[in-house]
Amino acid sequence: MKIASCIREIYKERFELYGILKKLVDEIIRSQKNDRWHFESRIKEELSYALKLETGRYSSPDIDDFYAATIVVEDYSKIDQALDLVSNNFEILIKRPTDNVFGKQKPWDFQFTDIRLVCQLGEKWSDKTGLCNLNFEIQIKTFLQHAWSIATHDLVYKSHSPNWALERVAYQLKSMLEHAELSILEAKTLGESKLLQRDHLDYRHIEECISIFHEFWDEKELPPDLKRLAENTSQFLKLYESSVGELRAALEAKKAELGGNLYLNISPFNTIIEALYSKDRAKFITCLDKLESKKRSLIIPNDVGPAVDGEICKRKCIVIVKQ
Known part of the structure; x- marks a missing residue:
């Protein structure tokens, strides 16, 4: 795809700066995360950056996820620990989904609801000149959520044409994984069910x-x-x-x-x-x-x-x- 030269120049300028930011944030999170958690990060590719600007959601070339990281935890019970890690080290500007978004979610809706945090380095890292005002995104997921994202990413986001059936299957899988998450989180409660009161x-x-x-x-x-x-x-x-x-x-x-x-x-x-x-x-x-x-x-x-x-x-x- 042809990308305007001015967009290429903007991308090139940000790529170098965000590369420095990535190295710093990666080091902070890797050094403090639980050993059982998974962590990965990336800088958005040039083509993906250009396409995102064309969505019309941004009024300037600055996007929230030029650099984005993902923290993957065992299950929902560890989400708050990961949130604490982020809030103790960075300034959280936006948390998605917000509480009112959860309140509006229909029972049959299994759209993407993983936690996404738009962050900046904040005052704790005020000595990092030129980096403190850069927005970046941190997603927090469980391993099951992460597995779904990897397995269905190309089906949902990278298809050459819309395909209702493929997306339907992807979100059916998401609903099944959500049920699995619930079962893991409430395993002790479920184990007390009369239906399971058997022995061997x-x-x-x-x-x-x-x-x-x-x-x-x-x-x-x-x-x-x-x-x-x-x-x-x-x-x-x-x-x-x-x-x-x-x-x-x-x-x-x-x-x-x-x-x-x-x-x-x-x-x-x-x-x-x-x-x-x-x-x-x-x-x-x-x-x-x-x-x-x-x-x-x-x-x-x-x-x-x-x-x-x-x-x-x-x-x-x-x-x-x-x-």
């Missing part, structure tokens, strides 16, 4: 294992991912053909043997291995047979009972780690 033996067994952990260990001695530890324990108990009640008895016996306290230098899982081995060595060896038949391994430290048992430490499924 595996889940009940894992919950019983978690109860055992709280019974024998302090919170600080347990991992943050307690569910994973419970799953590992539950799987081993099934191979061992032992109930949670039998595990409790084995741990109580080991605790009494050690003078009232369980091991502090090995993990809860390895303590369980030690307790079950001490309670019934023959049954423990039978469990190892099952492990080997399933081509599974048992990794244990070198100072627990099974590791110093001559017969057991030679088994293929046993991996001994020196402490």
